[in-house]
Amino acid sequence: MLNYLALIGRDGVIFICGLFSSIFLARHLGPSIYGEYVLLLLIISYPQQFGRFSFSQAIIPYLKNNSQHEKIVFSLAFGLSIFLWIIVSIIFLLLSKHLAFFENYSFWIYPVVSVMILSEFLLVFMTYALTFQQKYKILSFITSLRPVLSVLGIIGLYFLFDQNKNIFPYLFVGCIASFIVTLIGLYFVKNYINNSFFSFRELELKNYFDISLKFYLSEVVSFLSSKGITTFVAVSLSSSSLAFYNLLFNHFELLRFPNNALGSMMYPELAKEKDDKKQRSYVLRKIGFNFVVYVPIFVIAYFAYPILVKLFYGDDYLVISSFFPLILSFGSIYLITYPVCHYFSANGAPHYTAMHLLFSLAFQAGLVLFFVSEENFSLTLAIISQLLGLISYTFVVLVTYKFKNFD
Template sequence: MSLKRKTISGLKWTSLSSIFTAGISFLQLIILARILGPEVYGIMAILMVIIGFANLFVDLGISRIIIHKQDNITQNELHSMYWMNVFLALFMYLVIYLLSPFIAHFYANIQNLEIYIRLIAVTFIFSSFAMQYVVLFQKEMEFKVIEVANMIKVLANFLIALFLALNDFGVLALIYSTILSSLLYSIIIVFKGMKYHKIKFYFNFSEIKDAMKFGLYFSGSKIIGSITGSLDVILIGKFFSQEVLGVYNIGKKLIFQILSIMMPIIQKIIYPLLGKLQQNRDKLKIIYIKVISIISFIVIPVYFLFFILADDIVFIFLGSDWINASNIIKGFVIYAIFVAIGTPIGSLLTATGKVKIGFYWNIYSLIVSFLVVYLSVNSGNINYVPIGYSVLVVLNLIVNYLFVIKKVIDTTFFEYYKNIFLNIFIGLIVSSFVYLIKYKFTSSLFTIIIIYIIYIVLYLILVYLINNNIFKYIKEIKN
């Protein structure tokens, strides 16, 4: 199958999986949030930060070199990398097991946290057995297996969690469903992967030194990025109640729901594609600018609509107990837009072997993000946290261009941001008009649908009149 056909097939399966996953996740969120309440979601937010952070140590970015090196990798190297992932997973489980009492002490207001941590930590042992197979499928742009397995995992997670929640398991409903669905996913991936590549027990550390060196920068960047992205949950969980953290986390989840659709498509399709174009820098630059322009075209109206309809969305889907989450949604809008647009940067850096740049950028982001979150949390007003993030991301536009983008692709500031700023300008015009007419409607699901249709129609018309290059880019990418 040609690269073009593989890209189209991959786009189809990742799009289907992402839409399905987002739909089931949203359904799970609005149903279980009403059953379990803010406190449970506050506890779960802390657990997912701990496990997400530990998961990064399991791989250390080792498997990513498979895509970077393409076919210049031996079977013995693959075997050694596979078992290194498993060894790291077992080691990290031991570390988390031993650290769990100290973490529980840090969050002294959460009962049984030590037990919860030790339970859910089992998931990254399961994931380590499937990790390399996932990367091999990505390398060959064979996304059907990955996405079907992911859809089964998401559906199983929802059904198990719903059953347990209805039977008064509380936070354990979310923990057990996460464990069981993770096991199911790994079994499917390994079973299908064994048909293409059989792993044997062979390990030689000297054969994976290059992978370790590459992986340490990649993983170091991811680890620092994970800490940066979790600072808010870590500090809010320490200084605010579980209920406040639960409301904050759900608001954040809702605003980033679109990223749960966009990010898998971007990362799974764009990374292998950029990897194959890494030697042709001129073409790489053109493709990359078109990709981020298309992303901005898609996400800007979605996030501006989130801002306009935040109160209605929270009240209708979650109920009055969660109404404060609407302020979190509004505060995160600008931040979420630029996070979505910046998502392919990681794939660009990894595909071109520039992981060191990403590593240093994430160190900078960690420092400034900590200052923003710390000052926001200490204000005593939880609503200042997302606003602080949004202000920071705007200030970072020039810094990111000078120290990351310009070093990887030779482009001017205007060329890079032109279509993004045009789409934001168009979005603001449409938002102002829609915001004024919104109050002519009563709050209901029907209102949300009507406002959505009006906004999208006006937005498409103005994009066509002011920035119709976007439609050309979509056609070129498609072809």
């Protein structure tokens, strides 16, 4: 329970900081420029995701049957993360120069983006290292520090540059916050940063890389499922529509904070348990726990959201308050039953999650193509497409969970 409280405290901090960051950014920049900021982060998220092969995520399932390889596999994952960062940074920066992604920004955006990519790669490594060691309090501190530093920087910029609506300083603040947290995090897992990777031949490399590939494909599909329609909105609609769409689903994602805390504890516990019945009993208890936690959250969010939007974001953003009850209604089952998702990844089968997300992605893509063919694609239809994709994902996850076991 103490570990859960530490993790829920962490996610509570992330929730509050994420909310305040979006408030100050959106209010200062306005819908149009804030939409441009969202687009910039969207562009950067592609190399952060596609370039990061899932070596860190595969460690815990791999060690389930190979615990003697702990130091070697963590050391190898760290070395591979650095190697991939170098390759990805060079390719992306050359590509962005060629395609003029950052033509409206100074040269300094290139090193900033490179540091953001590195920080993302190493933060993932650090997260799984601390999770494996069950150092949840340290993990909570480190992951809480990043949004705290970011929101402090954003608030500072808000008051210092009230008239200057420039995106780059906000990007720089986020970069510095991530880099500081990365350095602190690496200190706590420094025992894994050594030359043990030279003994990589002792590992069951085929098994390790197979698990990594499954996680990678699952994460790529998950990324496309969440960012695919966002990208289409960015290309097809105005920057203001992108800002509204982003805020709505960011606010919905913030409601996942109880699940994030629960997942950090569930994943290693399920991975260590080999009996399928005990795993399912554990998952069921967590779903029941989620129901108790989420019902009051839904009620409060439903009634408070319109008031909070008007109070904090201002009249320019009032349009989003009319969509949020719909998102809340569609997403409630997904949030409550989310613990089921950990059953597949903890059993070294993230490809099931990938297949679930692929089904959802195909469903979303079909809806978007239909709406586009009718030449009436709009913010409303983009939101509906994303929500129906979420419902289809939840449905196929629950059906698979009912009929598949890993005994």
